[in-house]
Amino acid sequence: MSDGKRVLLIEDEPNIIEAVRFILSRDGWRVSTHADGADAVDAVRARAPDLVILDVMLPDRSGYDILADLRADESMRELPVLVLTARGQQKDRDLALRLGATEFMVKPFSNQALLEAVRLIAAPSTEAPQ
Amino acid sequence: MPLNLVVVSAIAYVALLFAVAFWAEGAARRGRARWLRGPLIYTLSLSIYCTAWTFYGAVGTAARTGLEFVTIYLGPTLVMVGWWALLRKIVRIGQVQRITSIADMISSRYGKSTALGGLVTAMAVVGTAPYIALQLQSVTLSFAALAGPAQASLNDTALIVAIGLAVFTILFGTRNLDVNERHNGIVTAIALEAVVKLVALMAVGAFVVWGIAGGPSQTFELIEAAPIATWELQPGRWLGLTMLSAAAFLCLPRMFQVMVVENSDERHLATASWAFPSYLFALSLFVVPIAAVGLQVMPAGSNPDLFVLTIPLAQEQDALAMLAFLGGFSSATSMVIVACIALATMMSNHVIVPLWLAMREQGATVSGDVRHVVIGARRASIVGLLALGYVYYRFTGGGAFLASIGLISFCGVAQILPALLGGIFWRGATRAGAGAGLILGFAVWTWTLFLPSFGGGVAVSAATMAEGPMGFDWLRPHALFGISGLDPLLHAFFWSMSLNTLAFIAGSLLSKATAIERVQGAAMVNVFRFGSGARGWTPATVEAEDLLMMAQRILGGREAQRLFRAEAVAQGKRGFLPDVTPDFLTHLERQLAGSVGAATAHAMVGQITGGLVVSVEELMRVADETAQIMEYSARLEAQSEELSRTAAQLREANEKLTALSIQKDAFLSQISHELRTPMTSIRSFSEILRDGGDMTPEQRSRFSGVIHDEAQRLTRLLDDLLDLGVLENGQVSLRLETVPLSGIIDRSLSASGAVTRMAVARDPAREQVFIETDPDRLSQVFINLIGNAVKYCQAPDPRLDIRVRHAGAGLDIDFVDNGAGIPRESQDVIFEKFARVGDPDAAGGAGLGLAICREIVHRLGGTISYLPGQDGAAFRVHVPLRQNLSAGLAAQ
16 A cells, blocks of 8 residues: 555546546545646645656646656656656657656556556655665 | 855864863863963953944944944943942952852842742843844854855754854853852853954954055045934933943843853952953944945945945955954854853752752752752753744844844843842842832833834734723833833833832832841942952862861861871872862761751861851851751750759659658557547546446446546547548548528537537628538538637637628638637647647647648638637638539649
8 A cells, every 4th residue: 555655647638637546546645636737847846746647748848848857856856757648659668768757658558557557666765664 | 255164164163162161171170371260361251241243233333323332332331440349349249149140149139039039030031032132143144144145044044053052052051060150161262252353353444444445544534424423412312322231231141140250359350440441442443434434335235234244255355254254253152152151050040940949849959969950950041042042033033133132132131230239239128129120120121122122013013002002002112101202222221220220119118128138138238348258269278187177176086087097098198188179078078067967067168178158048057057956955954954853853752751751650649649548548447447346336427427428539539530531532522502601600509519608799691691512511610610619718708709701702701719819839730630739749739620620621612711810719711602613623
């Protein structure tokens, strides 16, 4: 279980937001969402989540740009970021990982796989104190 | 005197002429005896002006009309002395333009007109026939006088003389074809005859003065006593005859032949200008004494035309009589020979060859071919001319006075004068003017002088002579326009020349010269501005090296040297430079022609071999060839341009394909995103439902609803994709109907559900217009636009204006909402597939809707555009009121 860790979901599709929120909430994550690309970096900084799930095709701003900004910020360099996108080609995966994505998943996803990925990348910070 | 002696003497004399002509021709060909082409021979050759008419007729004229005969000498003398510049100009033009005859001169001046050349030739032939008849008559009469009239029929004698002259002329006048139409042999023979004429006449004169009269003073007494001294001079007739002889001197074909064509150096004219008048003076010196003494000593009624012959006979001076006979014979034969050569050249060049070429199917001919035709034509012409002369002689019965026949001829050829003088002094003279003048002048001459000359009732009936044709008395041959009482000759000369000149000037002023006429006019009028006159050239002076250099430039070094070496070997010479023989020049010219065209090759070889001045005609041909070459190279250039254009098009097409491929990638990537997004929700929620777990019934129902909606969205997307594909391929078929616009808008508003969600402002009056369109498709466009307004207009009180107005042959239908509108930078791309507003990686685009709208509107022959600067988002649909097939097709 997640011990109430906070996930910030940056996504603009209402139905996908609802599905991800349901899946993660049921697993004990505290899920907050942000639908706009333009001020997404500010939102991350303000909410300081334990994990970010980031869509690429957002209104106004690309998810890749947001990721690059996050990694450029010292305080968020280690923040686990899961890039979740409908653009599933190898070059998209390569680009995401090069920009510093912790994990890359393609839509549509299996709920179980999403849950496991989220658990995995959030693990270091949850297990280190143990 | 025995007939045989006369015949043998005549034949021996002709044989001598043959020998002289033959020798002179050979000497000229070998470049020896240069004096043969000097001013002396030139001057003597001009004496063909003095024919048998002068030889015998001058005395006759003196006996009948006193000093009137002097006019015949005065005209040429005045021209030679006083108008020397004119002769020099004509000779220069003849050299520069390589003129071959008076007909060629007129034809060349007036734009190489075949018609004019033919006309002048015809006039010359008609004008010369009486003159030839005159020579036949004089020879016949002199023959009869010498041998006694009983010995032979006059007509038979004339026929034999005509045949003999034809043979001699053919033998020496048509032996070879020279470009310059020069005949050294004939000219030399004629010079000899000129000497014989002069010597004979002076011998008879001397005999008359010192042998009969007993010295000059007694002779003068005799002259005083004779009626010659009492004849009154008629100033009008004198002036007219002087002008007539001057005109004839310039226009007679045979004079043109010896003066211009046979001239090898125009400086000879300077000598001739004083020497020829001197010759004329010497020839006329004893005319009056012979006439006066003849009238005194000969029995009354004897023909004064034959005094030169009959006085020595009467005095039993047989040798002198023989000399006089040979002098007259010389006068007659030299005139006939030269006239026949000149006319044969004219007939072959301006009548027969043009006709022959026109009758042949293909214009291009082998030169050897033409050569045979030309020589044949000349021989036939000579025979024809002498036959014509003989016929004229038979018709006129041989009874007319020698002098009067000569004057008729003079007047006929004088008709050429206005066209000749106008042509070389007046650049404005035109072909039409020359033709009009020649025809009119010639017609008047024929009517007033030539036809009446056959005698009463032969060609023109006595009634016509007296009353005019068909009662038109102003057309009486001897009293044109009612002016009667004039001497018939002067009457004809005055009217023919006046009308001729008038028609020439009027015709020239009224017509327009062609390009070649203007060029030729300028070249002839300004002949002295263009360099010095051409001198004769001999192939021997040509440097083979110059030819080789030229040939190398055209054929290339190796080919040219091979050609020259082969020729040198063939000539048996060492080295590679052959002798420049005419054959080699011809061969070389043919080789060059293969590269640069025949005219150019001829001009080039001509330039190098020297002296050959390129004629305008050749220049035109050169220009033609050049134009063809340029056209060919222009074609090549065009082809190469075409190729590079094609290459550019290929490059462009390739770029387009590359761009299309990139677009296709982007499109596929976009589709994959658009499809994956609903599928993501479907999969996720279906897994949630499948895995079960704690869910409220509301949640369960809501998740099923999402799955349902997203499945619908997927279907719509696929429908749109297919729709767009069909539209873009042009496979859609329109179902055209004529319906009111309002109905389509009503339907679209209700289908999009706009009315319940926003205020809609319409213009019902203007919507009441019928349009021919596919209502379903147009409605699909409207639904899309209204739907966008419903979806995206974020204003607190959303509002949509639908405005309609006529624009050209169609309607503008605007959809304007009061939302935020579309950012300027996105306005250009919103009609593209999956165009999204803002960042290319950002989602939330208009999808395929507007792309489909654009395709539909194009199919309907209209346009769709975004209207910037409105309150909110604003789209304009323009559709035609009537469909027409071509507009629909053009839209594809």
